[in-house]
Amino acid sequence: LTMPVMDGFAVLEELQARESTRDIPVIILTARLLSEADLERCNRGVAAILGKGLFSAEETLAHIETALRKQPALSGATQALIRKAMTYIHAHYAEPLTREEIADHIGISADYLTDCFRQELGVTPIAY
Secondary structure (H helix, E strand, O other): OOOOOOOHHHHHHHHHHOOOOOOOOEEEEEOOOOOHHHHHHOOOOEEEEEEOOOOOHHHHHHHHHHHHHOOOOOOHHHHHHHHHHHHHHHHOOOOOOOHHHHHHHHOOOHHHHHHHHHHHHOOOOOOO
16 A cells, blocks of 8 residues: 555545546555555455465465456446437337347447346346
């Protein structure tokens, strides 16, 4: 948490403030004892807090792999796109639909639409 230009808390706040970096998993590796106030500041966006020297290299790598495997929550803008797609699907449910039609309607690629649906709902747009 102690760094030359800005401290780790400031870096974390910068990451959280930007839409493009908000979902990056952060692992804090520190030798410092964290106070309740410090822990509160770490509540958002921190995948793990590891004490220096407490974990082997293998255990540290396991924590990193776990953090990277976690699926980030979809951004509000992406959730809005999914809602638009769902509205379109509901309005045209009696018609044969393709994922390309749905994606074209909301202005994204069919593959991205499918990825978003799988991540948010666990199914493809067509299965929905």
